[in-house]
């Protein structure tokens with residue numbers, strides 16, 4: 151199922167001339183970490199959001215195919231329209247996918263360099279034990 | 281053994297007072313008790329991280345500092361995040377440390393509506409706040425740490441002709457790294473894990489971290505301790521159980537969402553428990569400027585205005601938002617979204633917090649201690665909300681913005697000055713807005729009437745002995761200003777009252 155999430159994420163944050171896309175941001179490593187570290191319910195929500203993303207092109211670009219089978223230009227139109235859907239619950243479902251996208255994309259050193267932001271040091275992930 | 285963290289062997293301890301939660305309320309109460317010579321145990325659900333161990337990324341902040349990854353949302357018309365921390369120091373670790381004295385009208389309102397408060401309490405709270413301001417080094421954001429977003433906001437307010445100010449915060453020599461949300465790695469912010477928790481330990485206290493309390497132990501109607509099981513901060517696996525017995529009293533300060541749930545699950549009976557939840561829901565408007573703003577440079581929050589606190593009921597502030605969160609907040613997807621994100625350096629986020637009158641409830645999920653917050657803004661509050669958006673939009677244009685990004689579903693992504701009236705007539709459906717709740721009140725409200733309140737004017741749970749609540753959950757109304765200064769002052773007063781009774 152992770153590939154479903156991955157492809158929805160990469161479609162929502164594609165590579166452009168100006169900025170790297172999620173596919174340039176070690177999204178596989180990120181997803182492995184996110185799945186392991188986030189609460190199960192959050193991961194289930196992201197999966198559900200990705201499913202909504204893939205099953206709705208018929209409503210946005212009027213093509214009865216899952217999003218992962220769409221040609222690039224239609225996929226981009228679908229990404230744009232589904233993320234701004236008039237239906238609140240659909241918008242929320244897509245937000246669940248955009249949330250990890252933002253975390254992965256915004257912390258990547260290359261993205262940060264392009265936007266004149268300092269790279270983050272490694273998060274220590276440690277705590278006081280004594 | 282002054283600090284006990286996650287462990288596989290059962291732990292038992294005996295103290296005079298046990299305090300649950302190390303945030304604004306809990307740590308303030310604990311240090312007062314410890315300074316009086318009492319043996320205190322401070323029991324915190326989250327891990328204890330030194331500033332050098334704080335994360336830098338938003339991912340790390342969600343994972344290491346936030347309660348449930350910030351995933352608690354209101355169950356109501358709209359699903360708005362209810363943001364709180366779960367770490368030693370509580371929400372003081374991730375907040376902006378803004379310190380504002382409790383407005384005088386609040387005490388009058390508490391007295392009129394809840395039978396507690398009045399001028400007597402006002403004078404006591406203000407006296408405590410004066411002490412806190414010295415102890416926590418309250419100072420205005422230094423000139424060199426303001427950053428462009430804060431300076432532009434001052435310019436916008438001046439151009440519109442309303443009163444505003446540089447924020448005063450519990451931060452000593454803020455360097456303007458814009459990282460308050462991820463914890464101050466520079467040790468400038470005086471969060472309770474940095475100032476008071478070590479002091480409790482130095483004074484002979486016991487600190488338990490990674491130790492979510494599952495139950496206040498009651499003998500009849502007397503609180504005699506707390507128990508729970510350690511939880512590993514990374515894997516979330518449960519460790520051994522713990523029991524801390526307290527001879528003189530139990531202080532619950534686990535936050536607005538967790539304190540009512542803890543009392544419910546401990547078997548405390550009170551009809552008002554979990555009722556009268558209130559908040560200051562807030563959202564922001566981005567301004568787009570020709571010159572780079574670099575909102576990440578400068579104090580996370582450096583400018584504010586209380587000018588509209590009474591009418592229509594708004595607080596305005598700046599807020600620098602990490603790129604990661606802007607990336608998911610900007611509307612849209614695909615190439616269009618990436619183009620929007622290319623403007624990051626040029627955007628400034630200013631926000632409002634609504635002094636909302638709507639009330640909700642706190643409960644918990646079946647067989648779980650996970651809080652469930654039921655809350656929807658009523659029509660009057662949505663009107664305030666909309667007016668706040670309009671004000672922020674106007675302010676950006678007054679400060680020279682070329683466009684604004686209001687983030688309202690159904691409106692264009694970006695608006696120009698000629699379109700700002702669209703905000704005045706914007707939607708009143710909460711679903712159209714992306715808001716968050718970070719200032720929370722109620723759930724264990726104080727009052728004189730035991731049928732309408734959970735605690736009395738000294739934080740004592742009605743009908744129980746040795747059980748005090750000392751956090752934001754006792755606050756029976758909204759405040760219209762940032763709450764931490766009020767919470768700390770009340771907690772200190774409640775702790776002093778406990779000492780006086782002992």
Ligand SMILES: Cc1cc2nc3c(=O)[nH]c(=O)nc-3n(C[C@H](O)[C@H](O)[C@H](O)COP(=O)(O)OP(=O)(O)OC[C@H]3O[C@@H](n4cnc5c(N)ncnc54)[C@H](O)[C@@H]3O)c2cc1C
Nearest residue numbers: 301303305325366370371375377378493751752762763764
């Ligand atoms: C992003 C953000 C910015 C803010 N900025 C400001 C600001 O600048 N100024 C201001 O005045 N206010 C601000 N606030 C609000 C302010 O931080 C809170 O109102 C305040 O910290 C609440 O204090 P509290 O003691 O009620 O709860 P908290 O400070 O949240 O502390 C509660 C503690 O209890 C612990 N806990 C919960 N359950 C258990 C359990 N079962 N067992 C043991 N421990 C438990 C939690 O882990 C937590 O550490 C902000 C809030 C947020 C989210």
Ligand code: SF4
Nearest residue numbers: 454455457458460464
């Ligand atoms: S802006 Fe930076 S230096 Fe200033 S208090 Fe916040 S985290 Fe600390």
